[in-house]
Amino acid sequence: MSIDIQHISKQFGSFVALDNINLSLPTGELTALLGPSGCGKTTLLRIIAGMESADKGQVLFSGNDATHLHTRDRNVGFVFQHYALFRHMTVFENVAFGLRVKPKSERPSESQIKKKVSQLLDLVQLGWLADRYPSQLSGGQRQRIALARALAVEPKVLLLDEPFGALDTKVRKELRRWLRHLHDEMHITSVFVTHDQEEALEVADKVVVLNKGKIEQIGTPDEVYSQPATPFVYQFLGNVNVFRSRVHGSWADIANHHEEGDSIAFIRPHDIEIQREASLGALQATVKFVHPIGPVVRVEIAHQSETIDVELSRERQTILNLRHGEQIWFKPRQVQVFDSVEDFVI
Numbered sequence: 001m002s003i004d005i006q007h008i009s010k011q012f013g014s015f016v017a018l019d020n021i022n023l024s025l026p027t028g029e030l031t032a033l034l035g036p037s038g039c040g041k042t043t044l045l046r047i048i049a050g051m052e053s054a055d056k057g058q059v060l061f062s063g064n065d066a067t068h069l070h071t072r073d074r075n076v077g078f079v080f081q082h083y084a085l086f087r088h089m090t091v092f093e094n095v096a097f098g099l100r101v102k103p104k105s106e107r108p109s110e111s112q113i114k115k116k117v118s119q120l121l122d123l124v125q126l127g128w129l130a131d132r133y134p135s136q137l138s139g140g141q142r143q144r145i146a147l148a149r150a151l152a153v154e155p156k157v158l159l160l161d162e163p164f165g166a167l168d169t170k171v172r173k174e175l176r177r178w179l180r181h182l183h184d185e186m187h188i189t190s191v192f193v194t195h196d197q198e199e200a201l202e203v204a205d206k207v208v209v210l211n212k213g214k215i216e217q218i219g220t221p222d223e224v225y226s227q228p229a230t231p232f233v234y235q236f237l238g239n240v241n242v243f244r245s246r247v248h249g250s251w252a253d254i255a256n257h258h259e260e261g262d263s264i265a266f267i268r269p270h271d272i273e274i275q276r277e278a279s280l281g282a283l284q285a286t287v288k289f290v291h292p293i294g295p296v297v298r299v300e301i302a303h304q305s306e307t308i309d310v311e312l313s314r315e316r317q318t319i320l321n322l323r324h325g326e327q328i329w330f331k332p333r334q335v336q337v338f339d340s341v342e343d344f345v346i
């Protein structure tokens with residue numbers, strides 16, 4: 001089922017939580033709503049679910065106006081950050097719940113319920129936990145069961161609100177990969193709320209970056225990371241060096257930006273090249289710190305009063321052998337220049 005969000009606005013008192021949001025979510029895609037705390041992600045998800053009403057605008061499901069449809073008639077499944085499993089029910093009964101409460105005419109038979117729940121537990125690879133209670137599961141297992149439960153009623157849309165937010169980093173990483181594989185098998189139109197850029201880039205087909213109730217950019221993970229549309233997106237998606245009010249002449253050439261005026265240049269740490277010799281466009285700097293971190297080496301260099309972060313591969317550092325206090329030359333491989341300096345602070 002496709003979802004179209006048209007001119008959606010929402011205020012809480014005088015506070016504008018969503019400001020004229022327009023978004024098309026094609027059938028079968030996994031979309032991440034990404035943005036800092038308070039940007040309106042959850043409010044938008046709740047409006048899609050029918051748990052919150054918009055002040056203006058429409059929500060269409062497969063082209064049909066669903067703006068005033070009750071949640072229970074929208075055919076959506078939910079998974080939230082805090083496990084919503086029933087404590088007094090076994091895993092099996094939790095997953096079966098949505099099927100058992102269906103109106104009698106639609107309710108599957110006991111043997112059909114049994115078969116369906118077993119299939120879902122196999123899908124989330126937790127069939128062996130069917131007789132346990134939620135308190136006997138790990139956090140990651142509970143979220144997988146919550147997902148199986150959401151899928152039991154065969155929703156046309158799956159809405160996930162920071163589903164792995166309460167879990168530790170390692171389990172989160174495992175679960176998001178697992179969710180991606182599961183989505184590739186099931187192809188349910190899914191919307192995933194997260195404030196974690198790595199999570200959004202790894203899991204989603206499409207990323208919607210929100211800031212202060214507005215959409216900053218919609219694109220594939222590669223597009224939003226490699227071609228950020230605004231300074232905000234650049235800063236929110238990964239580390240970046242910001243050079244204000246001054247764009248070095250040959251850097252402007254690299255950025256393909258020749259306009260005059262107040263500009264800011266954005267350069268990712270891994271897009272800076274360090275050299276031992278001067279060359280066209282390279283600036284001189286002093287090495288301040290060299291920190292090997294896993295497969296990369298983070299280097300801090302100082303140019304005049306600016307500190308610049310650089311990321312090198314271990315191989316490159318083996319060749320350069322940078323040491324504290326040395327003079328080196330640096331230049332960007334890729335620069336993005338924005339004219340407008342307004343509204344760029346997160």
Ligand SMILES: Nc1ncnc2c1ncn2[C@@H]1O[C@H](COP(=O)(O)OP(=O)(O)OP(=O)(O)O)[C@@H](O)[C@H]1O
Binds near residue numbers: 039042044
């Ligand atoms: N029922 C409400 N009454 C008043 N203000 C609200 C209400 N719900 C949300 N807000 C405000 O609207 C803004 C957007 O909230 P929302 O929960 O959508 O943000 P979010 O991007 O999901 O943030 P987080 O990642 O922290 O959950 C916040 O400033 C929040 O305080």
